[in-house]
Amino acid sequence: MSEMVYELSAVSRTYRTGSALIEAVKSVDLAIDGPGLVVIQGRSGSGKSTLLQMMGGLDRPDSGEIRFQGNDLARLREGKLTQLRRLAFGFVFQAFNLIPTLSAAENVEAAAAPTGGGSSERRRLIARLLDEVGLTSRARHLPSRLSGGEQQRVAIARALVNNPSVLLADEPTGNLDSRTSAEIISLLSRLSAERDLTVVVVTHDPAVAAQATRRLAMEDGHLAEIPFTSPLAGEVGFPSPLAGEGDPAA
Numbered sequence: 001m002s003e004m005v006y007e008l009s010a011v012s013r014t015y016r017t018g019s020a021l022i023e024a025v026k027s028v029d030l031a032i033d034g035p036g037l038v039v040i041q042g043r044s045g046s047g048k049s050t051l052l053q054m055m056g057g058l059d060r061p062d063s064g065e066i067r068f069q070g071n072d073l074a075r076l077r078e079g080k081l082t083q084l085r086r087l088a089f090g091f092v093f094q095a096f097n098l099i100p101t102l103s104a105a106e107n108v109e110a111a112a113a114p115t116g117g118g119s120s121e122r123r124r125l126i127a128r129l130l131d132e133v134g135l136t137s138r139a140r141h142l143p144s145r146l147s148g149g150e151q152q153r154v155a156i157a158r159a160l161v162n163n164p165s166v167l168l169a170d171e172p173t174g175n176l177d178s179r180t181s182a183e184i185i186s187l188l189s190r191l192s193a194e195r196d197l198t199v200v201v202v203t204h205d206p207a208v209a210a211q212a213t214r215r216l217a218m219e220d221g222h223l224a225e226i227p228f229t230s231p232l233a234g235e236v237g238f239p240s241p242l243a244g245e246g247d248p249a250a
Contacts, residue, residue: 003069005166005198006032006055011064012221013050024050026221027064035196037189041209041226042218048202049170051218055200056089056168057081069165086113090159090167094174096151098143104154105130105139111158129157133187149180156187160195167191169201173208185211 008030015022024047032038042048053059054066057073066073068088073081085091098107105126112122130139133153143151152172159167169188173181185201185208192199192213201208202218209215215226 004031004033004067005069006030007065007067008055009065009067011051011054011061011066013047013054013059013061023221025054025061028221028223030216030223032198032200035192035198036213037185037192037211038198038200038214038216039209039212040200040202040216040218040223041204041206042202043204046218047221048218051223052168052170052200052202056091056166057085087162088164088166090162090164092152092155092159092167092169092172094171096143096148096155096175098151098154098158100143103140103142104135104146104150104157107143107154108158108161112161125161126157129160130154132160132191133157147180148176149183152176152184153187156184156191160191165198167197167199169199171203172201173203173205178207181205181208182211189213 008028011025011028011030012023013025015024026047028051040048040051050059054061054073055068057068057076060074064074068084071080071084073084076084099110102110108126108129109122112125127136127139130136133156135150135153135157138146138150143154146154152175156167156172167188172188173184176184188199188201189211191197201212203209209226215228217224217226
């Protein structure tokens with residue numbers, strides 16, 4: 001039996017803001033057993049970004065376990081966690097976070113971990129990644145000469161440069177129009193299939209969730225599955241039977 005990619009058990013995270021306690025994530029259970037496009041949908045402040053940060057080792061829970069390929073991220077030493085973040089996880093954010101003075105190719109190369117290979121091998125890798133995201137002809141362009149969608153494609157190539165097993169994307173279409181958003185999610189879906197890659201996306205957008213192979217909903221720190229027979233969460237209502245009250249966190 002193959003090892004689970006993620007096993008989350010009773011994961012909670014609370015923040016203190018002044019005198020107030022904010023329960024961002026409340027006793028979340030989640031299992032992800034293989035490649036696919038998993039979308040966690042929720043309103044701003046639902047706790048979805050906090051959950052994603054913990055799944056990527058960027059934050060630690062107050063209680064519960066987050067097992068990634070058998071390793072409990074909550075209890076790993078910082079050195080091992082840093083290594084996992086660099087080699088096992090790729091991160092994509094709403095803000096593209098490209099270095100403005102570097103070309104598309106140079107932005108991707110800047111994220112590459114030392115491998116001992118020569119410069120020609122690295123250049124071939126960068127060229128292949130940019131081709132995967134459809135940007136071969138834009139490799140030498142600075143971010144200022146790229147559209148928003150093209151900049152996010154560079155960010156995706158950069159996230160793949162160390163061949164991660166998981167891609168974690170926090171509102172990757174938040175700065176894009178609807179057509180470009182659909183193209184980016186379609187790209188993530190294709191990369192997941194071609195690379196046997198687990199892609200986890202958090203979003204507020206029902207159109208993004210519609211393209212997922214698995215959909216979950218988050219509200220007030222609670223997580224629940226959205227059956228494909230159910231309508232997607234939209235502006236008016238939230239379909240999942242999520243319980244709990246309190247001040248949400250992003």
